[in-house]
Amino acid sequence: MKLAVVGTGYVGLVTGTCFAETGNQVTCVDIDERKVEKLNNGIIPIYEPGLDVLFHRNVEEGRLKFTTDLAEGIKGAEVIFLALPTPPGEDGSADLKYILKVSSDLGPILNQYVVVVDKSTVPVGTAEKVHAHIADNAKVEFDVVSNPEFLREGVAVEDFMKPDRVVIGTRSERAKGVMNRLYAPLVRQGNPVIFMDERSAEMTKYAANAFLATKITFMNEIANLCERVGANVDDIRRGIGTDSRIGKRFLFAGIGYGGSCFPKDVQALAKTAEDYQYDFKVLKSVMQVNYSQKTKLIPQIVEHFEGNLRGKTIAIWGLAFKPYTDDIREAPALDNIRALLEAGAKVTAYDPEAMDNVRNILGNQITFAHTSYAALDDADALVIMTEWPLFRTPDFDKMNLLLKNKVIFDGRNVYEVDQMRELGYTYYSIGREAVNVSVEQKV
Ligand SMILES: NC(=O)c1ccc[n+]([C@@H]2O[C@H](COP(=O)([O-])OP(=O)(O)OC[C@H]3O[C@@H](n4cnc5c(N)ncnc54)[C@H](O)[C@@H]3O)[C@@H](O)[C@H]2O)c1
Numbered sequence: 001m002k003l004a005v006v007g008t009g010y011v012g013l014v015t016g017t018c019f020a021e022t023g024n025q026v027t028c029v030d031i032d033e034r035k036v037e038k039l040n041n042g043i044i045p046i047y048e049p050g051l052d053v054l055f056h057r058n059v060e061e062g063r064l065k066f067t068t069d070l071a072e073g074i075k076g077a078e079v080i081f082l083a084l085p086t087p088p089g090e091d092g093s094a095d096l097k098y099i100l101k102v103s104s105d106l107g108p109i110l111n112q113y114v115v116v117v118d119k120s121t122v123p124v125g126t127a128e129k130v131h132a133h134i135a136d137n138a139k140v141e142f143d144v145v146s147n148p149e150f151l152r153e154g155v156a157v158e159d160f161m162k163p164d165r166v167v168i169g170t171r172s173e174r175a176k177g178v179m180n181r182l183y184a185p186l187v188r189q190g191n192p193v194i195f196m197d198e199r200s201a202e203m204t205k206y207a208a209n210a211f212l213a214t215k216i217t218f219m220n221e222i223a224n225l226c227e228r229v230g231a232n233v234d235d236i237r238r239g240i241g242t243d244s245r246i247g248k249r250f251l252f253a254g255i256g257y258g259g260s261c262f263p264k265d266v267q268a269l270a271k272t273a274e275d276y277q278y279d280f281k282v283l284k285s286v287m288q289v290n291y292s293q294k295t296k297l298i299p300q301i302v303e304h305f306e307g308n309l310r311g312k313t314i315a316i317w318g319l320a321f322k323p324y325t326d327d328i329r330e331a332p333a334l335d336n337i338r339a340l341l342e343a344g345a346k347v348t349a350y351d352p353e354a355m356d357n358v359r360n361i362l363g364n365q366i367t368f369a370h371t372s373y374a375a376l377d378d379a380d381a382l383v384i385m386t387e388w389p390l391f392r393t394p395d396f397d398k399m400n401l402l403l404k405n406k407v408i409f410d411g412r413n414v415y416e417v418d419q420m421r422e423l424g425y426t427y428y429s430i431g432r433e434a435v436n437v438s439v440e441q442k443v
């Protein structure tokens with residue numbers, strides 16, 4: 001099939017590349033000329049494991065192309081994906097200006113029946129708006145389908161190529177046929193294409209993200225309580241996760257959820273509820289808890305250094321909002337770095353992939369180290385913000401030589417408490433006993 005993907009960000013690039021991999025002819029369109037130029041020169045602007053192999057193969061074999069010209073990009077396409085940003089507007093609702101602008105632009109340049117697919121995360125009712133914007137100027141028949149994307153950054157290719165399910169919102173039999181044909185190579189037995197109406201599909205995406213954010217937040221609250229009652233949240237996770245009704249995944253307590261999706265989507269769903277005069281109490285709490293969870297270690301750090309961080313150097317391991325990505329959107333590390341700087345500390349950071357992105361924001365306010373160990377040199381404490389595998393089994397002897405004090409604040413529970421006790425570290429983590437801490441400081 002011939003496809004167009006409008007918007008070549010995370011989702012657009014993965015969508016375009018993966019559909020090219022299943023034999024389709026794909027043209028990706030983006031207004032960002034520099035991005036398109038890079039892509040045409042074989043440079044992928046994001047770090048996503050496994051994407052490069054597929055990208056280069058499909059570019060070389062002529063199935064994947066890039067352009068800034070919308071009319072050229074959609075020429076002959078049977079399906080046009082909209083993978084455009086839906087950032088939070090001032091009131092927290094998803095801003096539809098990118099989607100609706102492209103929809104208006106599409107109307108006059110369509111010249112045959114086409115299925116326009118909302119891949120972006122969009123509030124209930126958006127498919128109708130997109131339809132109306134296209135219809136204003138369209139002279140041909142078309143359908144608008146909601147096909148939300150559930151991929152996770154870091155494992156995006158795997159998620160896209162082997163989806164748990166594909167949700168397609170449409171009441172058009174013609175569009176259903178086109179979408180079934182397109183997804184046939186990606187859905188395995190038991191991993192269904194689920195058809196529903198457009199509004200339900202739009203709502204499904206928000207319900208999934210809000211549910212997962214709530215699950216994480218619930219565990220973070222259990223962790224906070226564990227610290228007070230003297231229980232271990234990792235044991236609780238194992239104890240409840242083995243109940244198949246609860247499930248093992250997304251139960252890891254830490255310094256809150258971040259990324260480009262959960263924070264904005266939870267907020268947007270809360271705004272939808274407000275617009276429909278529904279008081280969605282759970283979501284409000286989830287947002288509040290996550291806000292404070294992100295910087296939950298800061299008071300402990302300040303207290304550990306007896307209320308004064310001036311002249312102290314804090315080493316940070318991990319800047320990305322999670323491992324296997326260079327994405328720092330809503331990354332807890334940024335909030336923590338800002339809080340540490342405000343408290344007068346110096347910060348030296350290391351991340352395997354995300355340092356350039358942070359440098360673009362913070363410039364020389366912090367020091368960037370070339371290796372994880374270099375970040376520790378003469379530091380007064382180590383703070384772990386992202387659970388990159390590299391940080392899990394470090395050379396503790398080497399760390400002892402570099403760190404001024406054997407103190408670790410672990411926002412992702414990367415180490416075992418007993419291990420840290422044996423190694424003689426002062427160790428603070430999430431939802432577990434703090435070890436080797438003087439009685440007055442114990443939390
Ligand atoms: N990032 C994820 O992991 C993820 C996963 C699932 C769903 N989503 C949703 O998918 C959507 C896109 O997310 P993203 O992370 O890929 O966004 P992004 O910001 O990384 O990329 C969006 C791209 O659209 C381009 N663009 C803007 N206006 C344009 C126009 N008029 N014509 C052509 N291109 C234009 C931008 O230049 C940019 O390259 C959002 O709604 C997001 O919530 C994201």
Ligand SMILES: O=c1ccn([C@@H]2O[C@H](COP(=O)(O)OP(=O)(O)O[C@H]3O[C@H](CO)[C@@H](O)[C@H](O)[C@H]3O)[C@@H](O)[C@H]2O)c(=O)[nH]1
Binds near residue numbers: 121150255258261
């Ligand atoms: O047990 C867990 C699991 C995740 N997180 C945090 O939750 C955030 C989001 O993680 P993850 O869901 O893996 O990353 P995303 O790439 O943001 O993916 C989410 O957001 C995407 C965009 O909507 C959806 O497509 C995906 O299905 C959904 O998982 C990150 O900050 C993680 O550190 C935890 O704190 N504990």
